[in-house]
Amino acid sequence: MIEIPETRPGVCEFEIEIEDWLFKLAHFKSKPKHKIPVLICYAFINRPYILDLHEDVSVIKKMLEAKLDVWLIDWGYPKRADKYLQLSDYIDFIDRCVEYIRQKRGVDAVTLHGYCLGSTLSIIYTSMFPEKIKNLVLQAPPVDFYTTNTLAEWARNINPEKIARALGNATGDMLNLSFLLVDPIRLVVGKYQSLLDNMNNEKFLRNFFYMDHWIFDSPAVPGGIYVEYITRWYHRNEVINETFDYRGRTVNLNNIKMPTLILAAEKDHITPPESVLPFFEKIPSKDKKMILSEKGHIGLTVSSASQKKVWPEAIKWIVERSD
Amino acid sequence: MLQGLSSIFGKVPKESYELLGRNIEIRKTLEKIYRDYKAGIEINTRDFDLVFNEIFRYFFRPLELTIIGARPLTFILPTRKNISLFETFSNTFQAYDDFLKSLRDHFQLTFSIFEKEGYTTLLTDSIKEFRELVEKYGDLELYDFDRYKFVADYPYILTNRALKHISESFEAWERFGNDYFTFKNLMKRTYKKAVEEFINTAKTKEFGSYSEFANEFYNIAAKHFDELLRSEEYLKVQSSMNSNLMDHIYHFRRFAEEALENNPLNPFATVSQLDEAYKRITDLKRKISELEKKIEEISKDKVVQA
Known part of the structure; x- marks a missing residue:
């Protein structure tokens, strides 16, 4: 009989401060000492609780222990009714959250922490409203989409309009299938063979099933968003080319002069470091730093190596710029 | 394992x-x-x-x-490729229809000959029953045959x-x-x-x-x-x-x-009809957000002026 530990992701308590149908702004309960709040802008693929998966690997918990004031945007589980959302709606919501936090905390600017595709949104927002961002933290950020990894090649070769027209939204199941097929031997075989080798290792089992719970809890991507991000980011590379526009403003990377921290992973098969290097070189910020983990896209957050090395260093960097 | x-x-x-x-x-x-x-x-x-x-x-x-x-x-389903299949269905049903009608006519004629020649009393009970059945379905084409024809005809309804x-x-x-x-x-x-x-x-x-x-x-x-x-x-x-x-x-x-x-x-309502409603709701929501922002800006300006 195999004993599987119960998976209940989410360790830190929070309150929902804004709820706008699909989107939510969560505020983690704590007694912060540092003045500048941290707003985490997660990706619209997968769920943000990867940052608070369980006690041992919770990045949020580490931030709270460092006495930071942590807020998080949750893009929700889109339904068919959300298929007409556009990237501008997402940027509008980031602005709404930033404004809300600025007013509530009486600060001019916040630390914006983007994760994966949430980093891309964060870069767009920061380049357009630099006065509202004190520090920019980018985790596994795709900025230059003309990379040679398999997933990017696939994205450049698909027709997102047809998918949105047929399915309404890009479903979580469909996206999961693609993410696994990108590397079938390692992700479908190698990973589960390791599980078979560790069936008596309670800690391994716990980590494994918490991760799988998160991996297969995939929300759909609204049809309109799917079409826009595949076309404008993967096909046209509008962010690094500075042609992406939003309500009459255009991305200008020269505006990224604030302290900027980039967390990238060497073995990231989704957003390899090559996708952020041109951005890192291009921005004029004089206080910029890149921490390179030897892990992959998800290991950057939850691996024990990252928990011991990357996160203490990253949080220290944020804390030093939060007063 | x-x-x-x-x-x-x-x-x-x-x-x-x-x-x-x-x-x-x-x-x-x-x-x-x-x-x-x-x-x-x-x-x-x-x-x-x-x-x-x-x-x-x-x-x-x-x-x-x-x-x-x-x-x-x-x-x-009536695709371009198999529309001829529906014509075959139609011909098959028509042939079956013709066969049933000729069978009915044959029996009606046979019974009328027996009646004319005064052999009615010689008819056994079972033949009587069969005759009643044939008469009952005298208007077969009105009630039942069209059901089969419909199968072949339905592409023309779409x-x-x-x-x-x-x-x-x-x-x-x-x-x-x-x-x-x-x-x-x-x-x-x-x-x-x-x-x-x-x-x-x-x-x-x-x-x-x-x-x-x-x-x-x-x-x-x-x-x-x-x-x-x-x-x-x-x-x-x-x-x-x-x-x-x-x-x-x-x-x-x-x-x-x-x-x-x-x-x-x-x-x-079909999915496309609902999509149209969703699109209108999303557009309206955006307009409401814009209006709310403008009202907020106007209120702030008023406070500054005061």
Whole structure:
């Protein structure tokens, strides 16, 4: 009989401060000492609780222990009714959250922490409203989409309009299938063979099933968003080319002069470091730093190596710029 | 290998459960191959077939379901390709109709001759019953025959748009089927090459344990698939397969919607009609947000002026 530990992701308590149908702004309960709040802008693929998966690997918990004031945007589980959302709606919501936090905390600017595709949104927002961002933290950020990894090649070769027209939204199941097929031997075989080798290792089992719970809890991507991000980011590379526009403003990377921290992973098969290097070189910020983990896209957050090395260093960097 | 695997069903994601089960089978197969290898028995590429099926079944299943699930419908729905089938249905039903009518006429004539010649009393009870039955269905063409004709006639009830969508749906489905088999063949070919390379490696390399043996196989297979999945040939097939699958799904839905929207008895709103409502709601929501922002700005200005 195999004993599987119960998976209940989410360790830190929070309150929902804004709820706008699909989107939510969560505020983690704590007694912060540092003045500048941290707003985490997660990706619209997968769920943000990867940052608070369980006690041992919770990045949020580490931030709270460092006495930071942590807020998080949750893009929700889109339904068919959300298929007409556009990237501008997402940027509008980031602005709404930033404004809300600025007013509530009486600060001019916040630390914006983007994760994966949430980093891309964060870069767009920061380049357009630099006065509202004190520090920019980018985790596994795709900025230059003309990379040679398999997933990017696939994205450049698909027709997102047809998918949105047929399915309404890009479903979580469909996206999961693609993410696994990108590397079938390692992700479908190698990973589960390791599980078979560790069936008596309670800690391994716990980590494994918490991760799988998160991996297969995939929300759909609204049809309109799917079409826009595949076309404008993967096909046209509008962010690094500075042609992406939003309500009459255009991305200008020269505006990224604030302290900027980039967390990238060497073995990231989704957003390899090559996708952020041109951005890192291009921005004029004089206080910029890149921490390179030897892990992959998800290991950057939850691996024990990252928990011991990357996160203490990253949080220290944020804390030093939060007063 | 693992007793009681079913006890975790429902406790872990179904994907984890399935992949774990498949990996148990993969391990059993590779362990057997390793035992043979250690015993000096030559490894055969066929021994690895089960491993291929276990790895890729997860990916092939939804695609094969689309092919198998739609096949029966190709005989029922009036696509450009099988409209002649409906003409054949029509002719068959017409022939059956003609046969039943002539049979009825024959019996009516026979009974009238018997009656004329005064043989009515000689009719047995069963013949009487049969006559009543024939008379009861005297107007058979009014009540029953049209039911059969309808089967052959129904393409003409559908709108032109519905007929166009169903044809496009199944034309895309056929192209998707061809793409799928090319895709599957590419996967199989690549896997076979990987197995061959592994067998050649195993001939010259010593493996100290099952883990070393299996890891070498996984590394070689991963390398081959890394190359395949980025190749021009693969990208072309995957793109075409996706495109045709999505066209099939879209046109099939539009066909069903056309049929429903044009049926006055249909009490349901279609997905496209709901989409139109969702679009209007989303647009209105944006307008409300803009207005709220403007009101806020005006209020702030007033406070500053005061």
